[in-house]
Every structure is written in structure tokens, then in C-alpha cells.
Amino acid sequence: MASIKDVAAEAGVSVATVSRVLNDHPSVSADARTRVLAAVETLGYRPNAVARSLRTDQTRTLGLVISDVLNPYFTELARSVEEEARALGYSVIIGNADERPDLQDHHVRTLLDRRIDGLLVSPTDGGSPLMLDAARAGTPMVFVDRWIPGVEVPVVRSDGQAAVRDLVTHLHRLGHRRLAIIAGPAATTTGRERVDAFRAALREHGLDLPDAYTGQGDFQAESGRRVTEGFLDLAEPPEVIFAADNLMALGALDAVRARGLRVPDDIALAAFDDIRWFVHTDPPVTAIAQPTGALGRAAVRALVDRIEGRPGESVTLPARLVVRRSCGEPGPSPSPSPVRRSTS
The missing domain is CATH 3.40.50.2300 (Response regulator)
Structure with missing residues (x-):
């Protein structure tokens, strides 16, 4: 591996001049700079990042x-x-x-x-x-x-308040009235904000968020599964579960399927934090997407x-609602069967 001395010898300049060129010092002549850079290219020299950080007090x-x-x-x-x-x-x-x-x-x-x-x-x-x-x-x-x-x-x-409002409006238009949330940790700003936004959006439509429909999760799949099992055990389960992140939504989906139920026929599901996997689930999950x-x-x-x-x-930056089919949205119309022509 070439050293700074090798570069100096190749360019016909001093080691100090090479150092000044590498550190973009203005006191080097154009001719010397050109020769040093050509020598660096020819020898494949790479400056020692640790040594440079000690000189410049930066590690990049x-x-x-x-x-x-x-x-x-x-x-x-x-x-x-x-x-x-x-x-x-x-x-x-x-x-x-x-x-x-x-x-x-x-x-x-x-x-x-x-x-x-x-x-x-x-x-x-x-x-x-x-x-x-x-x-x-x-x-x-x-x-x-x-x-x-x-x-x-x-x-x-990202600001998800408007997107959460759009989601609740969307669910209300679909006829849903009993909406529950799997919340993230109250110790996090996002955990608190998403619950507050959801509750405020429900109030705009004259709906409440009962304690029984508020489950405490931790942004992990297992908590989504556990909270959903509790929702399903209620005498009057919610019509929709809104999971405040994608992993809790996947846990919720597992819990629903483990009961032999189907989304959205038996219970609807929506999520905060859209992920690429959601388009591949059956049905694809309606979610709030952040501009990650x-x-x-x-x-x-x-x-x-x-x-x-x-x-x-x-x-x-604003988040946005991505509507798919996990909340009872109408799906694409089936293609008509081909008409068989008589050969007689």
C-alpha cells in the first residue's frame, strides 16, 4: 500500500505539500496540486482516516x-x-x-x-x-x-394527525362505529401522539374511545397479538382495530387468524407505518404511510x-392514508367470464 512519502516522491514534491493538497490548503500552486493528485491516482493512495481525524478533530x-x-x-x-x-x-x-x-x-x-x-x-x-x-x-x-x-x-x-383523521373519516364512511386502537408506549412521543390523534378524530364524528377499546402495546408484534386477543374476548368486540405501528398490526393479524376469523369479514384492521409487505397480505392492509x-x-x-x-x-413532513381492502373497502370487480362460442 502506497504511503504519503511514495506520493511525494512520485510527484516530486515534499510530504508537507502532499498533506496540504489532501487537506485542500489554498497555499499550494496549481501545478503542484495537479502533480500530487495525479500521483495519488497512479499509486492508488488512500489517506489514513484515523490520522486525519486526529489532525482535523473530525472523523467524517x-x-x-x-x-x-x-x-x-x-x-x-x-x-x-x-x-x-x-x-x-x-x-x-x-x-x-x-x-x-x-x-x-x-x-x-x-x-x-x-x-x-x-x-x-x-x-x-x-x-x-x-x-x-x-x-x-x-x-x-x-x-x-x-x-x-x-x-x-x-x-x-412526520405529522400523522391529518392522516389519522382521514383514516377515521374513511372508516366512518364505510359504516364502522366501534373502533379500537393498539397504542404504542406512552413513554414515546409517537405513542402518545397517535392515540391523541385517534381519540380527537373519533370525537369529530361523535364517537368515543372506551377504555376497553384502548390496548397498550410496545411497538412489537407480540403485544399486537396479545391486545387483539383481549379485544376479541370482549362481549362486544370492536369492528375495527387500528394498530399504531406495523409490527403490532402483523401481531393483530396473527391473532385474528388464530381464532379462525377473517379480515375484514369478521373484523377490520388498519395500521400506522405502511410497509411493502402490506400489499402482499390477504387482504392488503389499509395503512398510514410516512415519507420514510x-x-x-x-x-x-x-x-x-x-x-x-x-x-x-x-x-x-406529512404522512398520508393509503387505502387498500382490510377495512371492508370494495375490491376490484371480477373479470367477466369469457363467452364460449358454439361450434355447432
Whole structure:
């Protein structure tokens, strides 16, 4: 592997000149810069990233702590973050909190110890003093999807309130009146917001949300299964179950099928956080879709702005309702049978 001394010898300049060219120093002549860059290309030289970070106090590395890597929403979010970071010249180290505050803080602490330039976090709850301390210490940080009230950093998220209202209106038009929700953790901003939006939308149509129709989940499939079993055991089960994330919706679907029931004939199902799988279920699931890719890209840009001394701005993007057939929506009309012509 070529060294910086090899590049200097090939270009006929000093090691200091090579260093200045690689660090884009303005004091190098155009001729020397051209020769150094040609030597770098010829020798295939790659600067030592660790040594450079010690000189510049930058690692060109971002940390991303997501709530659950098995959740397709966060998988897609992480992919868009990595793609945008790479386009801007940064690498990403990812930590999976698995919806556990202790594991979240472990990853945050580890990433800060590794001298990342900035941190993207989707918090598992709102009570982490570590995040508050990091923000107060001046660590460039951005919250994505979820946030912690009182921690003054940019937040990049989607607003699902209008989409939830659209969903409830859609269900009301289909004739549904008994609507239940599988809520996410109350310790998360998204968990609280989605329940509040659902309850407010019901009130607009003169409907209540009884305690019996509110089940506490944890954004995991098993909790969706457990809460749905409780709904089905009621003397008057709900007509519709709205799961506040995709994994809980899949758990709900499992519970319905385990009882020998069918969606939407026996009970309807809708979900927050649309995923690609929902078009392949039978029936396809009506869901609220977040602009996941756009959120990831916007979060990276906001973080890089803060790293590079520009004011990073909060961004809120709208979610939207995607209507399919899991709530009793009319399906496509069957194709007419071909008319057989008589051969006689």
C-alpha cells in the first residue's frame, strides 16, 4: 500500500505539500496540486482516516441509534440515512436499541466515545439524562421520528394527525362505529401522539374511545397479538382495530387468524407505518404511510449543517392514508367470464 512519502516522491514534491493538497490548503500552486493528485491516482493512495481525524478533530462519521432494526420502518430509515450520509462524504455507525432505554444509552455512550462528528437518535423514551447531557455539552445531534421534550435539538419527523383523521373519516364512511386502537408506549412521543390523534378524530364524528377499546402495546408484534386477543374476548368486540405501528398490526393479524376469523369479514384492521409487505397480505392492509426516505435524508442534512457550523432546522413532513381492502373497502370487480362460442 502506497504511503504519503511514495506520493511525494512520485510527484516530486515534499510530504508537507502532499498533506496540504489532501487537506485542500489554498497555499499550494496549481501545478503542484495537479502533480500530487495525479500521483495519488497512479499509486492508488488512500489517506489514513484515523490520522486525519486526529489532525482535523473530525472523523467524517455519524452515529445513528434506531429503536428497532427489525421494524421495517426503521430499516428503511437507516438505509436512507446511510445513502444521504455517503453522498455528503460521511460514514454511519448504527446502534439498535431494541426499544430498550438502557441499550439506547449504551449505544449513545459508545458512539460518543468513538468521537463521531454527530448523532442521530430515535429515542426509545423521554427520560434519558444522557441525551440531555450530550446536547448541553454541544454534541451535534438531531432527533428523527421521535424526540425528547426539553432537549433543544432539531427534530425531523412526520405529522400523522391529518392522516389519522382521514383514516377515521374513511372508516366512518364505510359504516364502522366501534373502533379500537393498539397504542404504542406512552413513554414515546409517537405513542402518545397517535392515540391523541385517534381519540380527537373519533370525537369529530361523535364517537368515543372506551377504555376497553384502548390496548397498550410496545411497538412489537407480540403485544399486537396479545391486545387483539383481549379485544376479541370482549362481549362486544370492536369492528375495527387500528394498530399504531406495523409490527403490532402483523401481531393483530396473527391473532385474528388464530381464532379462525377473517379480515375484514369478521373484523377490520388498519395500521400506522405502511410497509411493502402490506400489499402482499390477504387482504392488503389499509395503512398510514410516512415519507420514510425523505425523513432520513432530511435528518442527515440537518445534522451535517450543525456539524459544519450552520443552523440545523427541524423538519415536519406529512404522512398520508393509503387505502387498500382490510377495512371492508370494495375490491376490484371480477373479470367477466369469457363467452364460449358454439361450434355447432
